[in-house]
Amino acid sequence: MKTKITELFGIEHPIIQGGMHYVGFAELAAAVSNAGGLGTITGLTQGTPEKLANEIARCQEMTDKPFAVNLTFLPSLTPPDYPGLVQVIIDAGVPIVETAGRNPAEYLPALKEAGIKVIHKCTSVRHSLKAQSIGCDAVSVDGFECGGHPGEDDIPNFILLPRAADELEIPFVASGGMADARSLVAAMALGAEGINMGTRFIATQDAPVHQNVKDAIVNASELDTRLIMRSLTNTERVLNNDAVERLMEKEKALGDKLRFEDIVDEVAGVYPKIMHEGTMEVGAWSCGMVAGLVSDIPTVKDLIDSIMTEADSIINKRLSNF
Numbered sequence: 168m169k170t171k172i173t174e175l176f177g178i179e180h181p182i183i184q185g186g187m188h189y190v191g192f193a194e195l196a197a198a199v200s201n202a203g204g205l206g207t208i209t210g211l212t213q214g215t216p217e218k219l220a221n222e223i224a225r226c227q228e229m230t231d232k233p234f235a236v237n238l239t240f241l242p243s244l245t246p247p248d249y250p251g252l253v254q255v256i257i258d259a260g261v262p263i264v265e266t267a268g269r270n271p272a273e274y275l276p277a278l279k280e281a282g283i284k285v286i287h288k289c290t291s292v293r294h295s296l297k298a299q300s301i302g303c304d305a306v307s308v309d310g311f312e313c314g315g316h317p318g319e320d321d322i323p324n325f326i327l328l329p330r331a332a333d334e335l336e337i338p339f340v341a342s343g344g345m346a347d348a349r350s351l352v353a354a355m356a357l358g359a360e361g362i363n364m365g366t367r368f369i370a371t372q373d374a375p376v377h378q379n380v381k382d383a384i385v386n387a388s389e390l391d392t393r394l395i396m397r398s399l400t401n402t403e404r405v406l407n408n409d410a411v412e413r414l415m416e417k418e419k420a421l422g423d424k425l426r427f428e429d430i431v432d433e434v435a436g437v438y439p440k441i442m443h444e445g446t447m448e449v450g451a452w453s454c455g456m457v458a459g460l461v462s463d464i465p466t467v468k469d470l471i472d473s474i475m476t477e478a479d480s481i482i483n484k485r486l487s488n489f
């Protein structure tokens with residue numbers, strides 16, 4: 168399938184794996200890229216420029232296809248060495264960067280000068296237009312359904328995607344709630360040039376995370392995610408568990424007085440324990456409503472192949488028969 172996104176990134180299928188903290192290691196990024204999609208290494212999981220350079224080199228050994236690095240800009244008391252991370256991305260010849268969290272304008276000139284394509288992930292039409300105006304090549308439009316940070320507008324993709332299509336000139340992919348061929352075809356009908364998936368890619372054999380994480384997604388329904396940290400204007404969609412219930416009790420009790428320090432036990436530093444050790448109840452971890460559509464743990468290649476085959480059948484058989 169040729170779309171503006173496959174052309175822009177030089178990939179075979181319009182399917183992107185979004186950056187995911189403690190999931191987006193070289194193994195997953197390479198598996199997605201080798202299957203014809205666009206895999207993404209998560210920069211901040213590596214943390215330092217040296218470690219990121221090493222992870223990029225590992226990925227380059229596993230694939231000769233294009234892959235991306237995600238740079239998430241988060242408010243932080245001790246910010247990561249972003250200029251250093253950008254420099255190793257440039258030095259390693261990574262062709263695509265996925266930015267998220269806030270406006271990437273500060274780093275755009277360096278990335279563009281190096282010929283790197285930038286896809287900015289954001290949750291609103293106004294942020295998408297901003298990304299376009301500062302020179303991003305594409306946008307990943309992340310609807311309210313998404314795992315991770317859906318923003319504060321709460322606009323689901325059935326509204327957000329056609330709104331983005333009405334306003335944007337640069338190509339965009341649909342992110343949030345995407346799981347299968349139906350998602351891909353629907354997203355294209357709403358104006359997207361492809362899809363970005365997070366949660367669905369965690370429940371694959373290639374995702375380098377503990378089996379408990381994959382099983383938790385398979386066992387979850389669409390009713391099992393919760394929104395946390397709303398009063399901190401840092402809303403995150405996570406899978407419900409004991410830690411999330413504890414956290415929500417504190418949110419309820421403290422209301423607008425809640426500070427980050429009050430919930431630090433449930434959210435800080437929990438990803439390695441969950442993703443590597445499989446201690447699922449230790450804290451809150453991002454997960455999309457799309458978990459309700461995930462019932463198997465295929466290889467990345469089988470997943471992508473089946474999406475493309477079934478998309479063809481939906482377009483050429485089901486839809487063309489109407």
Ligand SMILES: Cc1cc2nc3c(=O)[nH]c(=O)nc-3n(C[C@H](O)[C@H](O)[C@H](O)COP(=O)(O)O)c2cc1C
Pocket residue numbers: 184185186187188190209237238239266267268288309312313314315316342343344345363364365366367452453454455456457
């Ligand atoms: C476990 C997990 C960790 C994530 N970490 C990040 C991250 O570090 N940076 C980022 O930009 N997006 C992150 N995301 C968001 C994904 O890249 C993607 O936008 C989102 O999962 C799409 O929604 P979906 O889960 O419904 O497919 C994360 C998502 C999950 C599920």
